[in-house]
Amino acid sequence: MKYAWPWELSRAGVLNMNKRNIGYIGKYNPRKHYKRVDDKLITKQLALANGIAVPDLIGVVQEQHDIELIPAMVIDRSGFVIKPAKGSGGKGILVITRVDNGRYYKANGDEVTPNEIYRHVSNTLSGLFSLGGRPDVAIVEGLIVFDPVFNGVSYEGVPDIRLIVFKGFPVMGMLRCSTAASDGKANLHQGAVGIGLDIATGKSLHAVQFDVPVDKHPDTHFPLSDIQVPHWETLLHTASRAYEMCEMGYLGTDMVLDKNRGPLLLELNARPGLTIQIANGKGILPRLKHVESLKGATMSVDQRVEYAKKHFCDQPKF
Amino acid sequence: MHSRKPFYIFVFLLFFVGIGASIYRGIEHNVPFLPGEQVQSWAIDAKVSFNGRNQPAEVQFSLPNDPAFDILVENTTSPGYGLTITEEQNRKAIWSIREASGPQSLFYRVTLVPTGKLEIKSEQEPTDTEVYLWPATEKAAAEQIVEEVWLRSATNLSFAKQLLDLIHDKNQSQNMSLLLSTNTSTKLFLQMLHTKGVPARNVSGLVLEDQRRRQTLTTYVQVYQDGLWHLFDVVNNKQGRDGNLVLWEYAGGSVLEVMGGRSSQVSFSMLQDTRSALATSIDMMMTDDALDFSLYQLPLEEQSLFKGILLIPIGVMVVVFLRVIVGIKTSGTFMPVLIAMAFIQTTLLTGLIGFLLIVAFGLMIRSYLSTLNLLLISRISAVIIVVIFIIGLFTLISFKLGLSEGLTVTFFPMIILAWTIERMSILWEEEGPKKVFISGGGSLFVATIAYLAMSSELVQHWVFNFLGIHLVILGLVLVMGQYTGYRLTELKRFKPLVGEK
Numbered sequence: 001m002k003y004a005w006p007w008e009l010s011r012a013g014v015l016n017m018n019k020r021n022i023g024y025i026g027k028y029n030p031r032k033h034y035k036r037v038d039d040k041l042i043t044k045q046l047a048l049a050n051g052i053a054v055p056d057l058i059g060v061v062q063e064q065h066d067i068e069l070i071p072a073m074v075i076d077r078s079g080f081v082i083k084p085a086k087g088s089g090g091k092g093i094l095v096i097t098r099v100d101n102g103r104y105y106k107a108n109g110d111e112v113t114p115n116e117i118y119r120h121v122s123n124t125l126s127g128l129f130s131l132g133g134r135p136d137v138a139i140v141e142g143l144i145v146f147d148p149v150f151n152g153v154s155y156e157g158v159p160d161i162r163l164i165v166f167k168g169f170p171v172m173g174m175l176r177c178s179t180a181a182s183d184g185k186a187n188l189h190q191g192a193v194g195i196g197l198d199i200a201t202g203k204s205l206h207a208v209q210f211d212v213p214v215d216k217h218p219d220t221h222f223p224l225s226d227i228q229v230p231h232w233e234t235l236l237h238t239a240s241r242a243y244e245m246c247e248m249g250y251l252g253t254d255m256v257l258d259k260n261r262g263p264l265l266l267e268l269n270a271r272p273g274l275t276i277q278i279a280n281g282k283g284i285l286p287r288l289k290h291v292e293s294l295k296g297a298t299m300s301v302d303q304r305v306e307y308a309k310k311h312f313c314d315q316p317k318f
Numbered sequence: 319m320h321s322r323k324p325f326y327i328f329v330f331l332l333f334f335v336g337i338g339a340s341i342y343r344g345i346e347h348n349v350p351f352l353p354g355e356q357v358q359s360w361a362i363d364a365k366v367s368f369n370g371r372n373q374p375a376e377v378q379f380s381l382p383n384d385p386a387f388d389i390l391v392e393n394t395t396s397p398g399y400g401l402t403i404t405e406e407q408n409r410k411a412i413w414s415i416r417e418a419s420g421p422q423s424l425f426y427r428v429t430l431v432p433t434g435k436l437e438i439k440s441e442q443e444p445t446d447t448e449v450y451l452w453p454a455t456e457k458a459a460a461e462q463i464v465e466e467v468w469l470r471s472a473t474n475l476s477f478a479k480q481l482l483d484l485i486h487d488k489n490q491s492q493n494m495s496l497l498l499s500t501n502t503s504t505k506l507f508l509q510m511l512h513t514k515g516v517p518a519r520n521v522s523g524l525v526l527e528d529q530r531r532r533q534t535l536t537t538y539v540q541v542y543q544d545g546l547w548h549l550f551d552v553v554n555n556k557q558g559r560d561g562n563l564v565l566w567e568y569a570g571g572s573v574l575e576v577m578g579g580r581s582s583q584v585s586f587s588m589l590q591d592t593r594s595a596l597a598t599s600i601d602m603m604m605t606d607d608a609l610d611f612s613l614y615q616l617p618l619e620e621q622s623l624f625k626g627i628l629l630i631p632i633g634v635m636v637v638v639f640l641r642v643i644v645g646i647k648t649s650g651t652f653m654p655v656l657i658a659m660a661f662i663q664t665t666l667l668t669g670l671i672g673f674l675l676i677v678a679f680g681l682m683i684r685s686y687l688s689t690l691n692l693l694l695i696s697r698i699s700a701v702i703i704v705v706i707f708i709i710g711l712f713t714l715i716s717f718k719l720g721l722s723e724g725l726t727v728t729f730f731p732m733i734i735l736a737w738t739i740e741r742m743s744i745l746w747e748e749e750g751p752k753k754v755f756i757s758g759g760g761s762l763f764v765a766t767i768a769y770l771a772m773s774s775e776l777v778q779h780w781v782f783n784f785l786g787i788h789l790v791i792l793g794l795v796l797v798m799g800q801y802t803g804y805r806l807t808e809l810k811r812f813k814p815l816v817g818e819k
Contacts, residue, residue: 022800211811
């Protein structure tokens with residue numbers, strides 16, 4: 001049978017979209033703090049103020065006529081990323097991995113003409129990628145030199161680590177790897193592979209692509225069963241600290257591992273998707289309920305991470 | 319989290335008031351619950367005629383006031399006469415003139431709609447009726463009969479029934495034959511009832527029959543019992559009334575009184591008519607002044623505008639249902655409702671074909687525009703203008719080919735189309751044609767469902783005539799906004815989480 005019964009899902013503790021919206025996002029994420037996560041520029045500034053490492057900020061384009069400054073900004077860079085400050089769902093992110101004599105190339109080797117960059121940034125400023133079409137700014141960031149530890153795990157793109165942080169506790173995590181299908185992007189609905197991670201150790205538990213379980217990367221055929229994410233402690237701590245930083249109770253943190261700088265906070269998400277449950281092969285609801293039921297004094301970041309490692313560890317499902 | 323109780327009470331109130339108001343509308347104002355319902359109505363002409371005697375004349379004519387019939391329209395034709403209509407329990411038309419000479423004709427025309435309320439109620443018991451005094455020649459015979467029947471009866475009603483039986487008995491006693499030789503049966507029946515002080519009265523009724531002319535009123539007798547007046551047709555030996563009898567006058571007075579004239583008489587002609595129940599009840603509200611705060615007051619143009627606007631809640635509800643409960647993705651939240659509104663103008667098939675053609679051509683033009691590197695605003699504006707060209711072109715082509723359906727394509731909201739084209743084009747560039755078909759298809763699917771709901775005759779009838787239904791829709795939308803269960807599509811999406819066992 002292709003469909004599950006609602007009570008089966010409920011027994012498996014699967015969080016659904018409506019409950020996420022009403023019971024978690026609506027309840028724990030105060031409206032007034034949304035701009036801290038929705039505007040990547042503000043997130044970046046907050047992170048810097050809190051001593052959280054983020055990708056280099058090369059520049060910000062605020063006006064149409066500033067678009068012409070981009071070539072000068074990136075002149076001595078090997079690559080760069082242009083993203084809308086208020087974009088959502090990975091929309092409008094342009095990744096240039098190679099700059100060669102004023103010519104720009106994407107990860108798959110396609111050339112991007114300056115004209116296309118102008119148009120992309122112009123669209124971004126007009127608000128094409130932002131929620132509700134509000135005018136936006138474009139952020140130009142340094143390219144991340146991704147940690148070779150993930151060679152073969154990801155295809156044409158940086159794998160990123162998504163952790164769901166609930167009231168400051170990292171409750172569930174996954175590694176998102178781009179594939180040929182996802183065009184270098186790490187968004188699962190675009191075809192990236194999602195690998196569930198054990199909160200205690202950072203080891204892979206389970207993997208899916210397009211909601212279907214896989215055990216090898218579809219392009220590189222790299223086995224996904226014994227991945228160990230390095231810097232796991234730092235990742236957990238960074239994610240947990242993001243709670244104090246933006247004061248959002250139900251939060252998705254996206255981080256990447258830079259070869260030289262270690263974990264970098266890429267962005268925060270006040271409406272993290274639910275596919276992380278499929279990647280983990282497990283419903284998230286029992287963990288959320290567990291955190292909700294906690295009483296007593298507010299824990300420090302270290303205590304929360306220790307608590308989460310102890311209570312939310314898991315068995316591999318390969 | 320604060321209590322949900324006030325919310326549920328509020329929603330309950332919405333449902334309660336909404337359904338209550340609709341039922342009230344239906345029952346009190348006779349607004350039909352189903353569209354296209356028909357009711358019978360009767361057009362009755364009463365012609366009062368008399369001969370004037372070259373002196374002032376005043377004519378009092380009773381008007382019908384029967385709960386079994388509602389008066390839809392009434393008017394009179396009486397050139398030269400002054401007219402007053404008294405609005406008491408016994409409604410009367412009073413015509414007057416300084417000088418009337420020769421044959422005079424006054425007309426009263428009324429349209430009656432049956433209500434089905436056949437009972438004549440009386441709030442208070444009629445005060446003591448005058449006891450009838452028999453002439454000496456009849457006294458003994460009458461009193462003997464009355465006494466006999468009285469002893470055999472229990473109530474006013476059974477007394478009346480037995481008297482009626484006796485009057486129509488084939489083997490009549492001599493007493494009865496004697497009485498009937500000098501009295502009509504109706505008069506005798508009433509007199510016998512009055513002998514025992516039973517409240518009873520003469521009433522004048524008109525039997526309704528299609529296309530009858532020169533009819534006269536028939537006299538019936540009403541007998542009072544337990545708050546109700548029961549009707550007896552003495553001549554035809556029948557008790558009770560049926561729906562085709564109008565009680566023209568039942569207060570015990572006379573139907574026609576003419577002062578300053580002679581050989582006065584009244585005759586009726588009538589015609590049965592079938593008309594829309596809805597139109598009838600609206601006309602009825604017009605006459606009753608029950609219309610003070612109602613959409614029917616608006617000019618017809620605004621009414622038809624509102625008929626369209628009031629369909630939007632239905633479309634919106636369908637979108638909320640399909641997104642929150644079913645989980646279908648659409649591009650743009652309420653774009654499907656607007657497309658569905660356009661479908662109502664174009665009909666479904668023409669609308670779908672027109673929409674697909676316009677969007678397909680628009681996407682082609684848009685792909686050229688994208689190479690020009692325009693600012694977003696001017697690009698969208700260009701798309702809007704091009705969409706107008708496309709619509710114009712299609713309309714022209716279909717006109718030349720003689721396809722009148724094509725002309726309705728102009729009903730599509732152009733700004734919406736332009737935005738749709740722009741979004742789809744971006745989606746195409748970013749995520750490929752497959753996503754475009756999925757989200758475009760989802761939108762069209764939702765639009766089609768919304769169209770089917772909105773174009774239903776029953777729905778259109780309800781949303782306009784029973785405004786309470788909108789409160790119910792509001793309640794439903796609010797309740798759906800509280801739904802935290804799984805969407806239907808999530809049952810499939812999350813299947814892997816329970817699958818392998």
